[in-house]
Amino acid sequence: MKNRLKVDIYDKFVCIADRCSFSCCEGWDILVDTDTYQKWANSDASSYLCDNVRSRRVKKDTGYYMKLERGKHCPFLREDNLCNMVVTQGEECLPKTCREFPRLIHRKDECTEYSLSCACPVVIDLLKENAGLLQFTYEGDEDRGKGETLSGKLRDTMLFLLQHQSYTLRDRLLLIFQLLLTVREYADEDHTGDMLTVKLAKVIEDYKEEEICSEIISLWSKVPFDTMDTLLERNELFLDIIQNYKTEKSYQGNLKAIDQYTQNLEAEQLPPKFDRFVDKMRDYEQLLVNFLVTKVFAYCIQEELEALIMSYQMIVTEYVMVLHATYLRQRIREDADKKKEIQRDSQVLYQELKEDMVLFSRIIGYNIAGMKEFWEDSFDEPVWEIGYLLLLLS
Template identity: 35%
Template sequence: MSNTIKVNYYDQFKCIADKCSLSCCQEWRIAVDDETHQKWQGVQLQGVTEAGKNKEPLELCSCVKKDENGYVVALKQDQQCPFLNQKKLCNLVIELGEAYLSDTCTTFPRQINEFGERTEYSLASCCPAVVDLLNENEGKLQFQQEGSSKQSDEVLMAVRDMLIAVMEEESYSVPERLMMLFYALLDLQTKKKLTQEQIKSHSAKKYLEPIVEAIRNMKFNVMDTFFERNELFLDIVENYRKQKLYVNYIEEISVLAESLEEEYSDEELLEKLKDFEAQLIPYEKLFKNYLVAELFGNSLMPDMTLEDLIIAFEWITLEYSVIKQGIFLKWLSGGSKEMTYTMVRDYITVISRITGYDHSDIKEYLENSFESIIWEWGYLALVVGHEKI
């Protein structure tokens, strides 16, 4: 019997259209599937200006180009979709109806993964309205199941369930949870044959407590962690800076990131970091929910291996670390004033978009950037550091 599972806030999502602070109709790749491209042949938009005067008709296919992965919407010079009007509404929908939208525009930010008879529904965190739902969610994220109630015997599903269970464990800090989980993943990778019992044991207190005790007794160099995150941030945003995308969010803080050692002493940065972490505490639940959502939606895809899952976990950890660095740099550039929810939400959204690669592209990035595609445990510990969040 087939079954479906979805995050508990999935059906609450509603596009906020012109009220969105970070429209998905600008500054990133908008795919056009073959069926939609065919439907657009010979179709025009009439369109009107703000004053109500007619524009020149716009051929839909004149707004399409081809890249290495297929057809995409050719953005205008301001990096906006040519179908977006001055009120930030889609002229395709206004004039022709939703049936003329591409699959990408119809489904975003919804994510649907199919594993045989099991279909999973989640929402991508690269949409501000989704981050709002994560922030508003009370307690643990829930996963609603319909259809067969039988638990999957697939071991990688069990591994992901273990990751989510530990990430929900509030007796540990968020960095501690990430370090413990990576240790568990590397341990599971050494097993000749994974069993459900082995996997489940890695979320048990008697397994986790010695690990977290060892972590808490470790000496962390705060500045080493900080500057490693800073380098990761600059590396991740480099191509977007070259393409002049998300300029308002990444350019100024990237310039600051490049000059930190000249502008601040280590002592000054340590004081700033202490203040920053204190101001981040109200957002601990949001970061936890973000990580749980990422683990559910992006750590496991059809036909993955355990190594693939570990690579996905590394990438989620990298995203989390770069998001924190981006928020810190924005906060610092604004004079270290009180942090706002909007600031936190915007950088979760922007960095999630910038790091939203396919798994094959993630592997290529890691292969080109690190000695081994599977990190040593110590490197992940260096990246996440010892802070509470």
């Protein structure tokens, strides 16, 4: 029997096409799979599509990508936000990326897994509308050997911790990272590499014990950190990450105002309104957890431990950047509203949060090589120390 594991919101997704506020046809490279490229090239009716494709050699292989217009959008994206290829040739002619996005499908531990990318605004709406914790449905053989590999077991425990409501979200994120670092240490000592040994399985299971986790959390509570240090670090990271995107037309509208505001802000001006922001964000904690759960499920799947840790670091970086950008965006809006004496409802905060979730999923989530290089330059090695995460999340 075919084994399938699916996030429950998967079948609810419907693309809103021309009504989309942040179309996936702009702002990033659009891959044309070789099969589609050959199909276009071999048909008189569609060979003209190849004129809009550029090729890039990666080692021995050739990759095909859409030639993006100025403003980095697909040449087939029309002014009314519809796809000209679909309108003239029908959906069947689309490259695999366009047909599937934001659906993510991969094979793991003899099972096909289905999830959705948070780089699409409709997915964020689905995560928000989902009542309570995100659920997954499994169909298939009962003895599929769920979580029998090191990475399978690790991801199960990561998802368990993320949805564990006895701990704060900050502590859940720290516990997961501590788990990954501990497993790496044990695997190095045992020279087991990426193998799941009895000892490693026990270490991973231990993180499901509240007594053990509470003890670890109590150690962190003794570490002195202040909000100013955290905000300064987040701000520096934010400026570094948006450096290459703030001038791109498709991101400018979202980033330009925040960037200018941040450049003019003195360090001591960062914290005053932060506590109030943290309070307001409590209403969105379930959405933030669902955002993180979807990403861990979809991206923390590598068999190689270091690669899995880096995927997790990318996810936490996205989360921290979403919080920081939304905080700054809210301050800009509040300052402007105050001048005009306008009062707005909380829906505005959700729209800003949604935009930042999509934005940073696109900027960071699809740039593993760039982020790895950035961490190597910053810390000499790509894997963080726990102290850095404490600083980012405190």
